[in-house]
Structure formats: structure tokens, C-alpha cells
Amino acid sequence: AQSVTQLDSQVPVFEEAPVELRCNYSSSVSVYLFWYVQYPNQGLQLLLKYLSGSTLVKGINGFEAEFNKSQTSFHLRKPSVHISDTAEYFCAVSASDSWGKFQFGAGTQVVVTP
Amino acid sequence: DVKVTQSSRYLVKRTGEKVFLECVQDMDHENMFWYRQDPGLGLRLIYFSYDVKMKEKGDIPEGYSVSREKKERFSLILESASTNQTSMYLCASSNDRTSVPYEQYFGPGTRLTVT
Helix, strand or coil: CCEEEECCCEEEEECCCCEEECEEEECCCCEEEEEEEECCCCCEEEEEEECCCCCEEECHHHCEEEEECCCCEEEEEECCCCHHHCEEEEEEEEECCCCCCCEECCCEEEEEEC | CCCEEECCCEEEECCCCCEEEEEEECCCCCEEEEEEEECCCEEEEEEEEEECCEEEECCCCCCEEEEEEECCEEEEEECCCCHHHCEEEEEEEECCCCCCCCCCEECCCEEEEEC
């Protein structure tokens, strides 16, 4: 079985400042990793994913994440946030031997202020 | 674009009622999922289906059942709604795990209140 821990439940950040959202996972088999964003009163939208290959993954809206196998982490970063990045962010892991099942973290609420 | 639609955005039901939540996807995906989302708990898997008429329990199936009679439609049923089932319900779909990439695509959610 796999599990996901998002280390921060809420991250306040000023507009144009950088942000990092931390995600750690555990699994006995190889995994695929995902970050999703949820804007208020909406479903989840995929930001980026790591399936294989380069450990630095670039996604939409200027976000990127780095897969670190030795530290079992998949932290999400953005160098300069906008007010519109205020949302909840979810890290998810899918084991390579699963039926496409995902395990989601508890979420990190990002609040961007001017 | 993949489209996952859910029958209602907001629903208010009384304790003991039978509740049906419907989900439809238009991308011929094999896999479909039902989650509930609660503050501080993230998304928890209730049931999933990897083929028509096939279903598997997720992490929190108690009090729920599902139906998948057609590939594009996956229904969540609350046999006798209780107040602790007040939550946001999210449906998702994905293609077969052998077809990479296979991220999950989500519907807009149904906010269910049981009074």
C-alpha cells in the first residue's frame, strides 16, 4: 500500500513571492506522482505529473516539481505567485501495480495576498 | 477535452432517504472513481470500477453502493442517507493503467447536505 503526506495544511504567501509545497510518499513499489489544483467550488485539475524520465517536471501555470526517489518526495514550486494561484493543492500517488487507483494527500491551502 | 459531468452541483436530502449521484464521462475511459472530500482529510476513495458491471471497494465503502451498467456512467448510491455523509462528492475517470498517461479527470463535484 502507498501513502502520501503533505507537510503543510496552509501556506500564506505574498504576491510575486516564490512558493514551495511539500509532498512525501511511501510505497513498496515504483510510483507515478501527480499534483492537482482545486479552485473554489470546482473539481480537481491536473497541474503536472511524473511518470518516468527526467525528475524535473514542468506543468501548467508556471509550476514545476522535482521527483526525489532517495527522499521519496515530490515537492511543488512556483518562482512567483499570483493572486489567482489561491487554491487548494493536492499531491497524489499511484502505485505501478495498482488498477489506476490514486492515494491523495490531505491538501495544502495556498493563500496569496497582495 | 475530457468531460466528466455530475448530475447535481448541490443537493439537500433528509436522513433516511435513498440518494443517487450520477456521473458521466465522454472519453470512453475504462476506470471510474467516486471520492468524498472533507476538510483536512483530502480525497478518500469510496468505490471504483475498472469495467462495466465491475466494482471494487475503496477505503471507505460503508454506507455506499455503486452501479455501472454502461461504460460512460457510474452511479453512487446512498442507501439510507445519514448526517455523517454530508460532504463533497467527486467523480473521476481515467483510461486503463496500461495506457500511459492515465491521469484522473474530475467532475465539478456534488455538495451533498443531509439534514
